[in-house]
Amino acid sequence: MEQLWRNQTPVGEFLLAGLSPTPQSQAALFAVFLLVYVSPLVGNTLIMATVSSDPCLCTPMYFLLGNLSFLDLCYSTVTAPKMLLDFLSDRRSISYQACMAQLFFLHFVGAAEMFLLTVMAYDRYVAICKPLHYHSIMNRTLGRTCMSLLPWDLDGGGFLHSMVQTILTMQLPFCGPNWVDNFFCDVPPVIKLACTDTYVVELLMVSNSGLISTSCFIILVASYTTILVRIRSPEVWRKGLSTCASHLTVVTLFFRPCIFIYAQPFSIFSVDKLVSVLYNIIIPMLNPLIYTLRNKEVKSARRRLRTKGITSRGR
Template structure:
């Protein structure tokens, strides 16, 4: 069945950011530099972890996957936004719009799951160190970690497919202007002239489950970690653990704060400007901050990155 037959609108207009003429060049340079920093930083993390045997552990395995997902999130959104600005072309076909929405949902859900898995990994390492050492042997941990990541990808794709198929059945009869810089569910639903109650219900049920369950896992993990750390007699040991947790929690707060603001707040409180600002945070800013937050405060990662850069300079 052709997607275009389900709607009288065959393409949409992405209005993008509010690019005032006097700010266009500055904003374009800003977003381009942020995207390049995201690509470079996350690629360096992936290369450093894959080439340094000291980093072949569960924590860094999940971190490399998180870097890959963050890189994909920005690559799904930012290049298209920048090319539309350069070419002065704001149109996107209905199938392309649904495809972008599908991959965006998959990657956002994966980011969510990986943050939860990383929190659980730290919980086991801090609160049950003997159990962690026994279970995470060199023979066993790759299979356990691969199983968790594969399962997360499966759930993320099923969830994205559900929302995409529900969106594909809707009709868009008149206005085709999306006040956003990519095809997201919320602005698309506002343009539909069909009944969107099922879509809204699935966002609350299915979307709520894949967001809130990992969030609860993160909160419980860090409550247990905090309780365990407070029992450590060494002030230096407490500070080291809290510093690592603080970095992770900063990313978690930024990620979940913007997600809940856009998708789980009353629709009456939504505005295009607020939704765009929140979307910029979790599609551009957070993926760019990932290398800094998880690397610059980690001695092993800094050592691996230094070693990698030295090797590149030699060749």
């Protein structure tokens, strides 16, 4: 078998199935998904600008929120621009190198966001369970050091995870077919095209991706359960639940598709394209709404930023 695929011509490009069932629907889908892509682009950029420019938001919570907005912006940008271009093209193809790059950055940013959401759970735990000591705990030398190194820690963890996924994929032989049953390159649909048995590689990938997503999700659920169990006062419990609601919503929306896709062998199921659209395109659009819709501090900061901009233009 090994000698057989060595005599085959390696695949130089992949053809993407895309989302459009008919050529007539491509223009309509392009308009819809352009709006869906621009919305998180504007929303996350606005959050980052608001958090970085308002002194009242110089707290660990909003520092983490700014990092989440940045990761969401990067996450949607990995797949959305290529998808939009494919809506305007009759032949949806991607080179082997570009496919591997897309796969790498998808897992790089996705893993970093998982780790960030886990860190945000600790921040909410301290804020709700130890409110009187929140600022002293988070602003200690150790806390400031952790916060200053946080982006590098997240990037390092995401980079290590992504390198494992990409290297395991790139060492597989691809000699045809080259039809990727999705609108972007990801491990499950790409690995099915390998000209060799992928059972062992799949187990390694599932143990990597599945372990990360499942363990982070368990930690998050345990953290929020601990928060609610430790609160005795019904009034404080309702307030704590309200404070955690936005984070719980993001965690549920983000982790459920990831666990569904990456925590089982890839060859036994077909990835639903609607699930892929949900965690690649829709969730980054929802995050700005979820975190700012009921957040009075962010709303006030946006008003101050808008007033400051109007005043500057008036001068």
